[in-house]
Each structure stands twice: as structure tokens, then as C-alpha cells.
Amino acid sequence: MENINPMWAPFIICFSAIFTNNILLSYFLGMCSFVSCSSEVKTAVGLGSAVVFVITVTVCLNWLAYEYILVPLQLESFKLILFIIIVATFVQFIEMVIERYSPSLYQSLGIFLPLITVNCAVLGVALFMVIRAYNFWETLGYGFGSGLGWMMAIVAMSGIRQKLSTSRIPVGLQGPGITLIIAGLMALAFIGFTGVL
Amino acid sequence: MPAENIKYRDIVSDGLWGNNPIFRQILGICSALAVTNLVLNTLVMCIALALTTALSSMTISMLRKWTPRNIRMMVQTLLIAFYVIIFDLALKAYWPEMSKNLGPYVGLIITNCIVMGRCEAYGNTNPAIPSFIDGLFNGLGYSFMLLIISVIREILGMGSILGIPVPYFSSTMWDKWIIMVMPPGAFFVLAIMIWICRSIKPAAKEAK
Numbered sequence: 001m002e003n004i005n006p007m008w009a010p011f012i013i014c015f016s017a018i019f020t021n022n023i024l025l026s027y028f029l030g031m032c033s034f035v036s037c038s039s040e041v042k043t044a045v046g047l048g049s050a051v052v053f054v055i056t057v058t059v060c061l062n063w064l065a066y067e068y069i070l071v072p073l074q075l076e077s078f079k080l081i082l083f084i085i086i087v088a089t090f091v092q093f094i095e096m097v098i099e100r101y102s103p104s105l106y107q108s109l110g111i112f113l114p115l116i117t118v119n120c121a122v123l124g125v126a127l128f129m130v131i132r133a134y135n136f137w138e139t140l141g142y143g144f145g146s147g148l149g150w151m152m153a154i155v156a157m158s159g160i161r162q163k164l165s166t167s168r169i170p171v172g173l174q175g176p177g178i179t180l181i182i183a184g185l186m187a188l189a190f191i192g193f194t195g196v197l
Numbered sequence: 198m199p200a201e202n203i204k205y206r207d208i209v210s211d212g213l214w215g216n217n218p219i220f221r222q223i224l225g226i227c228s229a230l231a232v233t234n235l236v237l238n239t240l241v242m243c244i245a246l247a248l249t250t251a252l253s254s255m256t257i258s259m260l261r262k263w264t265p266r267n268i269r270m271m272v273q274t275l276l277i278a279f280y281v282i283i284f285d286l287a288l289k290a291y292w293p294e295m296s297k298n299l300g301p302y303v304g305l306i307i308t309n310c311i312v313m314g315r316c317e318a319y320g321n322t323n324p325a326i327p328s329f330i331d332g333l334f335n336g337l338g339y340s341f342m343l344l345i346i347s348v349i350r351e352i353l354g355m356g357s358i359l360g361i362p363v364p365y366f367s368s369t370m371w372d373k374w375i376i377m378v379m380p381p382g383a384f385f386v387l388a389i390m391i392w393i394c395r396s397i398k399p400a401a402k403e404a405k
Contacts, residue, residue, distance in 0.1 A: 026380045028230040032310055035223060077286055080304050081278045088274075120227050120308040127301030172395035176223045177388050184384030191379065 010141030013134070017145030020194055023121055024153045025187040027128075030121030034154055034183070035176050037115075039165075044158035048151030050112040052144070054094075055125055058087050059143030062126040063136060083126045091116055121150055157182060205330060212334030218311045219342040219387075220394040225311040228302050229343055230383040236359050238298055239347035245284050245303060247336025250312045253277045254320035254332035261321055273316050274307070281306045311339055342394075346386050354378035 023029050030051070037047050062083050070076050095113045098106045116122060125146045129139050160182055169178050218224045225246075232242040253276050257264075264272050285303050288296045296303070306312065315335050320328040351358055354377030356367035365371060376382050 028227050028380070028383070029305075031227045031230065032224065035226070077282060080282055080285075080307060081275065084274060084278060084307065088271075120305050123308050124301055124305055127304050131300060170392070170396075172392045173388070177391045177395070180384045180388035180391065184381045184388065187381040187384060188376075191381070 010137040012141075013138050014141035014145035014148075017142050018149040018152065019190065020196060022149040022153060022187075022190055023125065023146040024150050025183065025190050027124065029124035030119050030150055033115060033119055034150075034157065035179050038154050038157045038179065039161050041155065041158045041162060044154045045151075046108055047112045047115070048154050050109050050116055051119065051121065052147035052151050054087075054091060054113075054116050055122055055147035055150075056140070056143045058090050058122055059125050059129055059139055059146075060136070061086050061090065063129060063134075063139045066130060079127075079130060080123075083123055087122050087126075121146065153183075153186065156186065205327070208327060208331050209334050212331060212336075213338045213341070217338045217342065217394070218314075218335055219339055220391045223391075224314055225309045225339060226387065228305060228309060229339070229346065230380075230387060231302050232299060233343055233347035233350055233383060233386075234354070234378045235298075236344070236347045236351050238295070239343050241288075241292075241295055242299060242302065243336070243340035243343055245281075245288075246306055246309065246311070247333055247340055249277065249280045249284065249306055250315055250336040251329050251332035253280050253312060254316050255325050255329040257316045257320040258323055258325045258328035269321070273313065277312050277316070278307050311335060342390065346383075346390060349386050350377045350382055354382065 017023065021027070024031070024034060033047065037043055065082055065086060066076075066079060070079055070082065091113050095106075098109065098113075125143055129142060134142055157179065161179065164178065164182075173181075219226065219229055228242060228246070232238045253273070256276050257273055260272070260276075281304060284306075285296070288299075288303060315332050319331045323331070348358060352363055352366050353374045356371060356373055357363055366373075374382070377386070
């Protein structure tokens, strides 16, 4: 990766966040909502698009706050608190804006927004961004790619679960059990992308 | 608190088995999957989680009479973040390699639903000491599931426990299942654990 033009780095990071290092299937972030909200395609698409939007914007805000507030003040260890406050404030703010200006969008997306504050993928992406020391454009690519990868995984899972709804599954395995096994198979398939980059 | 007649035995058995966070409530499985590739990582993570849950539940319970209801969630999040930051800094200072291994997952204890769930469901309405016990044993219930999962994954995948080779599995007679220490292995083992536990103890009354 070192000898590639740095201009391409954000795109490469974005691609790898979608396929080779999928935030859900290889880092297990956002599992709780993945298991509980993946039984219908429509819900999954709504939640997925909300996640893409929120992760992309908040990870950039978090980067700016980290780089220009915490680093100069040498308060890096308070990043957890700052990130949580930024995410919660942003989600609250966006909810009010959408409700005011676009009631139809609020109908389809609004109910998912509060759920996202507690989605660990949002905080996880911000923490990975700090650990890997990305610059601003790389952060943007990483945030967008992670959100998209998460959305893709939950939409695929909800499609599979809708097909499964008529099949007979052992009692103990119903619900979360079978979802995890399918997720395991999906993760296995995604390992196939490893050689691409 | 004898007058309030709190049954510690019930709290303990509910946390460990009856209402186990992992296989009954399906909470906090993000970290259950991510840190179970090696037993040592799991052990550290479990200690961190159990202590965070217990201490934050206790603190919230002590403050419950002075916290206005509408900013309750914010206060809880900040208190949990406070304990997690202490643990994160301690780990970075005294055990940097482990801090690197666990990566962001220590910080993610904040968004772990078990901690928030216990604070909200128990710490908020009960006295301090039972809250501490409740948090601790829910954390331990989570820990014992995680330890089982990590032992299975490390034996099958690496042929060792805590880095010490296990006789049969580390020899050439055993083909190491590398897939077990990779992400898919985590999904399969957790799914099988949930299956076994739910079959042993069928849901008395499923909430959903």
C-alpha cells in the first residue's frame, strides 16, 4: 500500500472498510441492533441508511474535535466522553431538523435515529480512526465505507431471514442463534475478499 | 438491609444463569465476539466489564435521589465513561501490550448494553449494596459465557490455553482450526453456546 499515490488512499480505505474489513463481520461492531432489527428488509434499509449518514458525519466531527481541541490541550484520554457527547448531540439535532423540515423523511428515518446513539459501530469507528491515525480525507472515506459495509450486511441478513421465516428451525436456535450462524457464513464468504487489496 | 428483605441469592442466580446477559437477553455480544480469540484477552476484558458494571450501578444507585429524571441517561453515560476511562488509563500505564491487543474494545464498554441495562433496570431503583452485587454478578454471568467461548476457540484454533500448549491439540495429530480464531469462528461458537443454553433452560415466558 505504501507506493500508491496518497490521493487514492481515502478510496482504498473506503473499499477495504466495505469488503475486506467489514465493520460488522470482522470487528463485530453494531451487533446488538444487527441481531434485533434484521428480521425485515424495509426496517433494515431504513436503519442502514441512517447509520451510513450518522457515521459519515460524526466521524468527521469527531476527527475535527480530536485534532483541534483535544490534541492541543493534551486531553486525549477524554476522547471517549467527547465522542459520546458529539454523537448524542448530533443525533438529537438532526432529529429535530428532519422533523421540522421533512416530515416524510422523518416518518421513514426518524424512529431509527435514537437507536443509533447506542450503536457501538458509531463510537467504534471513531476510536479506530484515532488508533490508526488517519488524516481528514482518509477518515471521511473510512466512515462512509464502514457505514455502507454495515448497511450492506444488515440488508443481506434481513433478506436471508425473510426467506428463512417459513423454514423449521430447532427451538433453541430460533431468533438470535440462527442469525449468528448466518452471520458466521457471511463472514466466511467475506474472507474471500482478503486477497483483493 | 434486612428490613427491605432483599434476596441476595436470587440476585446471584439470576445474574449468573436465570437471566444471563448473553444467552437470555442477547446483550453485549459485540465484545463477546471480538475479544474471545485468546483466553487472556477475555480474562482482562471480563474483569473490566464486571467491575465497571458493579461500580457504575452502585454509584448511580447512590445518586438516584438527587438525579433529575429527565437528564438521567446523560448522568449514567458520563458516570460509566468515567469508570471506563480510569480502567483504560490504568491498562495503558501498567500493561501496554494488552491495551494494544484489546484496541478500542475497552472504550466500547461504554456502549455495552449490559452496563447501561443494569444501571437502568436495577441501580436506578434499588439501594447501593444490592446494586453493586447485581452488577457484579451480571458481569460474572457474562464472563463465564465468554470464558467458555474463548477456551473453545483457543484450544481448537491455537492448541493452547493462556498460551500454554494443551497435550493433544498442540501436537501434529491435531490440524489446527485456524478459522476458530478468525471472525467466523466467533459467530459459530457463540451461536452453538446460545443453542445449548436455551435448550437446557427453555424460555419460561419469552418477552418478545
